[in-house]
Amino acid sequence: MLAKKKIAVVGAGHIGSALIGGLLKAKLLPPSNLTASRRSEAALAELRKNLGIRVETDNRRAVRGADIILICVKPQQAAAVLEEIAPEVREGMLILSVMAGITTEAICKHLGKPMPVVRAMPNTPVLVEEGATPLAKGLHASDVHLKLAATIFAAVGRVETVAENLMDAVTGLSGSGPVYIYMVIEALTDGGVKMGIPSDIARRLSAQTVFGAAKMVRETGKHPAILKDEVTTPGGTAIAAVHELESKGLRTVLMDAVVTATKRAKELSELYG
Numbered sequence: 001m002l003a004k005k006k007i008a009v010v011g012a013g014h015i016g017s018a019l020i021g022g023l024l025k026a027k028l029l030p031p032s033n034l035t036a037s038r039r040s041e042a043a044l045a046e047l048r049k050n051l052g053i054r055v056e057t058d059n060r061r062a063v064r065g066a067d068i069i070l071i072c073v074k075p076q077q078a079a080a081v082l083e084e085i086a087p088e089v090r091e092g093m094l095i096l097s098v099m100a101g102i103t104t105e106a107i108c109k110h111l112g113k114p115m116p117v118v119r120a121m122p123n124t125p126v127l128v129e130e131g132a133t134p135l136a137k138g139l140h141a142s143d144v145h146l147k148l149a150a151t152i153f154a155a156v157g158r159v160e161t162v163a164e165n166l167m168d169a170v171t172g173l174s175g176s177g178p179v180y181i182y183m184v185i186e187a188l189t190d191g192g193v194k195m196g197i198p199s200d201i202a203r204r205l206s207a208q209t210v211f212g213a214a215k216m217v218r219e220t221g222k223h224p225a226i227l228k229d230e231v232t233t234p235g236g237t238a239i240a241a242v243h244e245l246e247s248k249g250l251r252t253v254l255m256d257a258v259v260t261a262t263k264r265a266k267e268l269s270e271l272y273g
Contacts, residue, residue: 104138
């Protein structure tokens, strides 16, 4: 689907660069079909050297003639960037956005025309091709547009489709979620160190434990509660730890984190949408 498409990535920072790398690694299109833009000339030179793609510091030149425009700038920059590229946006283009809180309706408004827009909320594990990316299509986007978007983001992880009114919630869950897990890994590491394990070993064991547990959930298809019960034995160490976690409110804290991040995503929408 993508082999003959020309893609422009506006704001090719960590996420944008990871997507470019994933597309090229999967051989979904040649480097000559990719253009990246950002303010840092040094970063662009590095992209051109490492990936062989076209680079531009001018966003309008970057998107000129593209079939798909991927907007990877911060939500605070949304209005200015969209209005800047609007003269180059033409019928038939697909707009993909990873901007938190910016609705497809707002994107069309700033472009000044009804365009097919698909919103995505990839998280930072796309950098290691293990991202989680929910997608939502706007009013003018078709299932074909959604499939194109899914093909792009599947190159760097797993993709789910949701209604647009859930995009703030998935931002709070999977978009911000890696932060919660990094804190869990850090806390487990510190716990191991407290019990006498060398810090580098404790960190590796903690990271692998989280990775392995996630893989069990993903590949067995079992509910986490079932997998938890399979580990806990009567009077054992795991059930003793579960009792401690429950008494300290671990579930509530993590649920509240998702709710708080979701509310912030809604605030961004009101501020910059």
